Amino acid sequence: MSDIREKALQYHSEPVPGKISIELTKPAETVNDLALAYSPGVAEPVREIAADPNNAYKYTAKGNMVAVISNGTAILGLGNLGPLASKPVMEGKALLFKRFAGLDSIDIEVKHRTTEDFINTVENIADTFGGINLEDIKAPECFEIEKALIERCSVPVFHDDQHGTAIVTAAGMLNALEIQGKKLKDALIVCLGAGAAAIACMELLIKCGAQREHIYMLDRKGVIHTRRDDLNEYKMLFANNTDKRTLQDVIEEADVFVGVSGPDLLAPEDLKLMADKPVVFACSNPDPEIKPEVANAARNDLIMATGRSDYPNQVNNVLCFPFIFRGALDVRATAINDEMKIAAVNAIRAIAKEPVPEEVLSASGESSLEFGKDYIIPKPMDPRLLPRVARAVAEAAVASGVAQIEMPENYML
């Protein structure tokens, strides 16, 4: 067994299987405790909630609880391996919610026959939670699922692979282009992948200033162009009127490569065709579109990021989802809208430009980190992410009218 395989399997199996458990927040030792926790005392909050559903926030764990829900159809870049196989990733997301934002989270893996079955299942359990984080659901079904659930649920529903990835990609990209002396509005962009992450990343980059006609998107069949007759409505939005057909055709003189597709799909020869000072985000997990050591051997003027923790510049939705849900739940936002997403982009990118705390250096095994080629975006364990991103998101929710309560006094200060 390889070193990482052996260590990972041991980590997941010992001392107890899995990565999460449930803890009690109230005493449950005596007859009196049980008379409050269960029968007869529990009837009182039941009556309160039946009279006003908002009382669930007062008397249950709902307001601090996020469901991580998947059907296992796009588990990282490993593909459609089914709901049960996605459980380690979903437990992992729950671990990250708790570790980074103090949010309780439970993973739910759903078997279903039709897309409508999945939507109904989630809709029917949504009120139990403060928010729903959809995860690793493949395109194009993920778009229909998220849209239907946003319409039908009163708690925020957020497909992390779309919007969490897009927020972190936009934050990292704006910083990387700034370091390379380029502007997003001028950048020629190649996006390998045309699924959940790709469509959302490109849409958010456009909202941040990129030009749609400067983007070439590719799927398994090559460049997405107007003469193809096999495009779904989401890919159609990125169809270029062009004669270019292959990755090699479009990557020539490109400023930016975003990979949200699969492993080892960008060859060093392709990378050499890019413009001076390119930005390469090879974000497929666990294996990127090009390994940093291969990319850096091919040219030395690039900024390189991956989705992994073991290389510099981790562009991964972990930098977003714990904090955006924290902010959303703390003002009881009914949705996570564009204003909240852009607030998260700006808050994340600003932190990378400030001196790095000692504890982050120590947790990263680095003696120094400074805004530049190898440090375009904060590390996930940076303690400034929680207060800064959550506050920015909560303020944006209040300002944009989706918060159901006011900003808590001195929130995250």
Ligand SMILES: NC(=O)C1=CN([C@@H]2O[C@H](COP(=O)(O)OP(=O)(O)OC[C@H]3O[C@@H](n4cnc5c(N)ncnc54)[C@H](OP(=O)(O)O)[C@@H]3O)[C@@H](O)[C@H]2O)C=CC1
């Ligand atoms: N770093 C991060 O934070 C994140 C990274 N990702 C990574 O992005 C990747 C995609 O995830 P997601 O969008 O959720 O999955 P989807 O299944 O929704 O989309 C996958 C897309 O990749 C395309 N693709 C797959 N293989 C190839 C190939 N050989 N050549 C060109 N295109 C290819 C598919 O093409 P087609 O449409 O033709 O099938 C599809 O458009 C995964 O590797 C995942 O790990 C995702 C989310 C977050």
Ligand SMILES: CC(=O)C(=O)O
């Ligand atoms: C990071 C993540 O969510 C993914 O690769 O799917």
Ligand SMILES: [Mg+2]
């Ligand atoms: Mg994912």
